Amino acid sequence: MSSSPNPTMTIPRYEDVLVAHERIKPFIHETPVLTSRFLNELTGAELFFKCENLQKAAAFKVRGACNAVFGLTDAEAKIGVATHSSGNHALSLSYAAGRRGIPVTVVMPSTAPQAKKDAVIGYGGVIVECEPSTSSREAVFADVVAKSGADFVHPYNDPRVIAGQATCAKELVNQVLNLDSVVAPIGGGGMISGTCLTLSTTNPTIKIYAAEPLNADDAARSFKAGHIIADDAPNTVADGLKVPLKDLTWHFVKNHVTDILTATEDEIVAAMKLIWIRMKIVVEPSSAVTLAIILKNPEVFKGKRIGVILTGGNVDLDKLPWMKT
CATH class of the missing domain: 3.40.50.1100 (Rossmann fold)
Structure with missing residues (x-):
């Protein structure tokens, strides 16, 4: 490569x-x-x-999430954001989206720590669970984005x-x-x-x-x-x-x-x-x-x-x- x-x-x-x-x-x-x-x-x-x-x-991860969310145009923000994450990016994106008042959906492995799931929910995020593997996470997430059209904020490759x-x-x-x-x-x-x-x-x-x-x-x-x-x-x-x-x-x-x-x-x-x-x-x-x-x-x-x-x-x-x- x-x-x-x-x-x-x-x-x-x-x-x-x-x-x-x-x-x-x-x-x-x-x-x-x-x-x-x-x-x-x-x-x-x-x-x-x-x-x-x-x-x-x-x-x-709040730093990157806030930069992505608050860099969106009003039209982009209205549709909302989505991501896949084992926890900290999920809750950070939920925090940022909550501060801007826009929808956020996160795909999380079923094995993610409950403390991180609770934080996502507390910030207003919607969780869709997947199996604890990268392949499962990305496949489930692709379906979420196809249905919502939300802006994909990758946990790190963005x-x-x-x-x-x-x-x-x-x-x-x-x-x-x-x-x-x-x-x-x-x-x-x-x-x-x-x-x-x-x-x-x-x-x-x-x-x-x-x-x-x-x-x-x-x-x-x-x-x-x-x-x-x-x-x-x-x-x-x-x-x-x-x-x-x-x-x-x-x-x-x-x-x-x-x-x-x-x-x-x-x-x-x-x-x-x-x-x-x-x-x-x-x-x-x-x-x-x-x-x-x-x-x-x-x-x-x-x-x-x-x-x-x-x-x-x-x-x-x-x-x-x-x-x-």
């Missing part, structure tokens, strides 16, 4: 990020950056946690969404100077693509590391192979990172990511618990994979100033992964 995306796909530019940030500011938080002396000593690095778990809808997600790194580099690296989770690649878009333009010396579950390591295998390798239904506690790269996100990953590092299920859960204990904040497993790969690879990060993007905090408190069943 070529390093370039589909020629019909528009690659967002940094100018699009600047426009997106102005557009979405009324609807998002500029999330705080937190530090932990304990975690700095444990890792031997200076860690700066960008807390998107404290974002509206408790997820960074230039509007990537430009919105890029505003997170834009805030981070203004909040913390002289970063050596930024670590962000990777599933479909929306956040990592946005991070690449911002840093390759504003701070190209900053290294970009993607963090991925070993049980869903298709992005890491793609990175090594030089072409997209897509798993249909990986099984990992990090439910937000089960989806594969697509052409647009692959463009950014291939050209700008320094490396993709993986962590086991036990390492992800341990990092999630450590963040709760030491920082007193709620993060989901898909966020904790960042700290997990830093702990696992001290030689990569020791002595460096590291931006760590905690992407979300939508957790089912009745089913914490370290609880005994």
Whole structure:
């Protein structure tokens, strides 16, 4: 596969990020950056946690969703929007559509966390369930769009969404100077693509590391192979990172990511618990994979100033992964 995306796909530019940030500011938080002396000593690095778990809808995906929704014309918005998502994009698009007062339908796997389903419904979204595989998700979604004509806001392979997600790194580099690296989770690649878009333009010396579950390591295998390798239904506690790269996100990953590092299920859960204990904040497993790969690879990060993007905090408190069943 070529390093370039589909020629019909528009690659967002940094100018699009600047426009997106102005557009979405009324609807998002500029999330705080937190530090932990304990975690700095444990890792031997200076860690700066960008807390998107404290974002509206408790997820960074509100940024991209709001950029897409509020960029629609009135005629387009009237028809509504639709997407497929395991959770955070679904609830984020529901949040954005609710703020604009337009219809939203989301296709979600039946196995999606109940906390995320409840949030979608709470924001006014209509859920259509599918089987927990990429192929089922896309087939059910195609039927939904054919019937409604709604604007498809892809969870990550959408230039509007990537430009919105890029505003997170834009805030981070203004909040913390002289970063050596930024670590962000990777599933479909929306956040990592946005991070690449911002840093390759504003701070190209900053290294970009993607963090991925070993049980869903298709992005890491793609990175090594030089072409997209897509798993249909990986099984990992990090439910937000089960989806594969697509052409647009692959463009950014291939050209700008320094490396993709993986962590086991036990390492992800341990990092999630450590963040709760030491920082007193709620993060989901898909966020904790960042700290997990830093702990696992001290030689990569020791002595460096590291931006760590905690992407979300939508957790089912009745089913914490370290609880005994």
